[in-house]
Amino acid sequence: MIGKLQRPVDFERVLGRQSRARSAHFALHHLAAEPAPSAWHAAKLHTAQAELSTGDPQPAHSTVEHAPPRAPSAPVEGCWVGIVVPKRHAKRSVTRQLLKRQIRAAFAERPGMPPGLWVVRLRSPFDRQKFPSAASDALRAAARAELAKLLDKAMKPKPEAAG
Template identity: 75%
Template sequence: MIGRIQRPVDFERVLARPSRSRSAHFALHHLSADLAPSAWAAAKLRTAQAELSTGESQPVHNVVEHQPPSVPNGCWLGMVVPKRHARRAVTRTLLKRQIRAAFAATAGIPPGLWVVRLRSPFDRQKFPSAASDALRQAARDELAQLLDRALKPPPKREAAT
């Protein structure tokens, strides 16, 4: 199962890296790491250890640290589909579903954080309907090519003699 990146700090870490693969409309970024540790767990621990001002000290309850539902070597997916490139919510939802479907259908995805970013809009003259079958197929094909290029091992360089 592929987890979802939800915290801004995780998006920032991945998008700070150069894109691993690009197509006409999408860019794919990858960071081979786990989610960032939660910052608020430390704050909760400090609060639990503080003394209460109500007189007699009460027992301090152990704080259960919130852990994201992660597998140590899990695959996490984030999507950036801005309104400036897909004006209608129907189109943004269609593209997000196609991105999730493309990742689910692709075998052999290395673990880490993955972000797919829509970098340019689809031509409204070619796809006048916000959620047409033609747009769905075009996005599906382009995402499949994007993932194939990203997962293909880099070509070996020949040693200079």
Template identity: 40%
Template sequence: MQRLKTRAQFQAVLAGATISRTAHFALHRTGLDTQLQPANPGPESMTSQALFAVMEPWVGALIPKRWAKRAVTRNAIKRQIYAVSSALEPGLTPAAHVVRLRSAFDRAKFPSASSEALKQAVRSELQQLFARAAK
């Protein structure tokens, strides 16, 4: 499994379809065919290279500060996204996927920035997200 790294990769996937949603997350997916970007940005550049070099699942996490204020929380959520996606890798299609946080977790229910309860809630919701996408 590959991770999305560049802004162009994230933009290409987010321009694709939203294939599943849960209360806090949305999963976006796009195919890997014909996705090209300029090799050297600039007016004189005529060459292009593929955004996604290999035909295997690509995963990216998009966790805005708006919905997770603390860096500890954002990092914990990203770790859970990558852990769940790597566990489910055999069932993923060779496409580019972005998991996007679309609403905040209740701070009254999860007062700690990185508690086990928060991690379990995130993990279970991510499993639901990928299960809905597989249907």
């Protein structure tokens, strides 16, 4: 399962860690955890369990989105991917969207990714002299090839530090 990171708190948790792999244009961050529970879901559950003032208390129904709390030692399941493509590195929205689509496709092609939170960050712009079109096939191919190498690099186990 590949989910989508959307909450700022999850991005902060992952980006606060050192990058797991880097390439010329991208940085890949990973945290073996699940997304933080949403405050909206907690508020919704609280109001669902409250007594109604119009009569007998109604049985509270759990929402579909709410998952039971996990044990701290339980293994993490599923991948959640967050994408950071800042305007300062990709001025045109067409280019930003192209890069986001390529990042999602690169993760979809790799079903064996370790579970947890993943954030791919564009850390430097692609050369506009080399790729003058905002959504060229050349840019698409270059981004896809670089992302494939980046994910392959991230999948390799880190060498143990001697010391």
